Amino acid sequence: MRVWPRSLAARTAVVLVAGLMVVQVAGLTIHAFDRVDVQQLAQSREIVNQVQGIHRAVVATAPDRRATVLASLPRGPGVSAALSPGPPVTDLPEMALPRRRFWLLMGAGAEGPDGRNDGVRPNRPFGMGMAGGVAYGGVQWHRVVLGFPLPGGGWLNFDARTDPPSPWLSPTFMAAFGLMTCVAAALTFWAVRRLTAPVRILARAAEALGRDVNAPPLPENGPLEIATAAVAFNTMAGRIRRFVDDRTALLAAIGHDLRTPITRMKLRAEFMDDDELRAKMLADLEEMQAMVAATLAFGRDARTTEPLGSLDLVELIRTILDETGDANPGAADRLRYDGPAHLPVKARSLAMKRALTNLIANAVAYGGAARVRLSPPAAGLVTIAIEDDGPGIPPAEMERVFEPFHRIESSRNRETGGTGLGLPIARDIMRAHGGDVTLANRAGGGLRATVTLPV
Numbered sequence: 001m002r003v004w005p006r007s008l009a010a011r012t013a014v015v016l017v018a019g020l021m022v023v024q025v026a027g028l029t030i031h032a033f034d035r036v037d038v039q040q041l042a043q044s045r046e047i048v049n050q051v052q053g054i055h056r057a058v059v060a061t062a063p064d065r066r067a068t069v070l071a072s073l074p075r076g077p078g079v080s081a082a083l084s085p086g087p088p089v090t091d092l093p094e095m096a097l098p099r100r101r102f103w104l105l106m107g108a109g110a111e112g113p114d115g116r117n118d119g120v121r122p123n124r125p126f127g128m129g130m131a132g133g134v135a136y137g138g139v140q141w142h143r144v145v146l147g148f149p150l151p152g153g154g155w156l157n158f159d160a161r162t163d164p165p166s167p168w169l170s171p172t173f174m175a176a177f178g179l180m181t182c183v184a185a186a187l188t189f190w191a192v193r194r195l196t197a198p199v200r201i202l203a204r205a206a207e208a209l210g211r212d213v214n215a216p217p218l219p220e221n222g223p224l225e226i227a228t229a230a231v232a233f234n235t236m237a238g239r240i241r242r243f244v245d246d247r248t249a250l251l252a253a254i255g256h257d258l259r260t261p262i263t264r265m266k267l268r269a270e271f272m273d274d275d276e277l278r279a280k281m282l283a284d285l286e287e288m289q290a291m292v293a294a295t296l297a298f299g300r301d302a303r304t305t306e307p308l309g310s311l312d313l314v315e316l317i318r319t320i321l322d323e324t325g326d327a328n329p330g331a332a333d334r335l336r337y338d339g340p341a342h343l344p345v346k347a348r349s350l351a352m353k354r355a356l357t358n359l360i361a362n363a364v365a366y367g368g369a370a371r372v373r374l375s376p377p378a379a380g381l382v383t384i385a386i387e388d389d390g391p392g393i394p395p396a397e398m399e400r401v402f403e404p405f406h407r408i409e410s411s412r413n414r415e416t417g418g419t420g421l422g423l424p425i426a427r428d429i430m431r432a433h434g435g436d437v438t439l440a441n442r443a444g445g446g447l448r449a450t451v452t453l454p455v
Ligand SMILES: Nc1ncnc2c1ncn2[C@@H]1O[C@H](COP(=O)(O)OP(=O)(O)O)[C@@H](O)[C@H]1O
Pocket: 358, 362, 363, 364, 366, 367, 388, 390, 391, 392, 393, 401, 406, 407, 408, 409, 411, 417, 418, 419, 420, 421, 422, 423, 424, 447
C-alpha cells in the first residue's frame, strides 16, 4: 500500500491535515491542563472546607465528647477523619513547605476574613494551625494526609483523596478533536483542489500545444504565481510558433530561389551536343524541379494555419479511396474500406486529407492495393491501418523512408513520379495532430502503415 499519494493536491492535503491535527492536539492539551489545574484547585478547596469545618467543631468540643461529635459530623466522599492518640502514620512523603503551610493553615481555619490565607485573624494568632500539625502528600494532589494536635491532648487526623482528572478520555475532548479534524480536512481538501486546479490547466495546455502549435493561449489571470506561469507558457508557445514558422519560411524561400537557376540550367542543357548526356541532364533537372515544387508545396501547406474542425474520418477515407480509384482505374477493385460507418474527429481537414492520401497513394503505387481498416477509439486513440500487397520495405529502411527526399533505390527506377516527401509530410501532419505514423511489413507480404490519432 502506498502511503504517500502521487498527486500534488493529495500530498498538500495530507501535510496540512497532519499539521492541523498536531496543532489541535497541542491546543487541546494546553486547554485540558488548564482545566485540570482549575479542577484540582476546586477539589482541594472542597477538601479544605471539610477539613476546616470538622477541625473547628472538634476543637470547640470538650475532649470527652469529641468522638461522638466527630461521628455525627457529615463528610464528603473520599474524606475520612479520625481521633487518634498520635500523629497519622502513612508512607506518603511529608509535604514541602509552601504546600504544607497552605494545608495546615487552611485546614485549621486560619485564613483571613475574605477567605485569603493571610494568617491574620483577631482571635487566632498567625500560624496557630501550623503549630505541631503534620501534612503528608505526594507531588500530586490526589491524596493528602493531615494531622492536627488537639488542645487537651490527642490528634485529629485526616485522609482525603480525590479522583485524578483524565482530560483526554473525556467525551468533550474526543468530540472537539474529531469535529475540528473533520472540518479542517474538508476545508483543506476544498482549498487544495482549488489551488492546484491551475496546474492541471497548465498540463492540459502543454498537451494541447504538443498537438497544435496554434492552440489558443492560456488565460493570464488568477493568483500571481499562476499568472506568471501562464505568461511564461504563452511566451514559450509564441517562440515555438515563430521558430516553426521561420523554418518553414526558410524552406519555402530556398525552394523558391532554386527554381530560377534550375530553369536556366535546363535551357543551357538544351544546347549540349551529346544526346545521351543531354537526356540524362534534363532528367536530373526535371527531378530537381519536382523536388523543389514539392518543397514549396510542403512549405505552403505547413504555413497555412488551418483551424481544427470537426470532420468525419470515414467519409474522408471513402473520398480519398474514390479519388484514388478514379486516378488508377486498374487498381479500383483493390481499394477497400473496413470499419465503422461514421467517426467524427477533431482535425484540420485539408492536412488530414493530404496525409492519408500520401499513405494510400503509396500503397497503390508500391503495393498495388489499399485496404484501409479503421478501428473504433480505444484508450482515446483511433487506429487506421493501410495495407497493400507489395514487396514491403527492408527493415533497415523502415525509418529512413521518413526522411525528406529519401526513396528506396528500387522505386527510383519505377515511374511513380514521387519525390520522397510523401511519408515525411504524412508523419509531420499526424504528429501535429498528436498522433503518429508507423510502418511494418506484414507477415503475409506487403506493407502496413499504421496511423494513430487521438479523438
Ligand atoms: N507501401 C509501400 N510499399 C513499399 N515501399 C514503400 C511504400 N510506401 C513507401 N515506400 C517506400 O518509401 C519511399 C518514400 O515514400 P514517400 O515518402 O511517399 O516518397 P515517394 O512516394 O515520393 O517516393 C518510397 O520511395 C518507397 O520506396
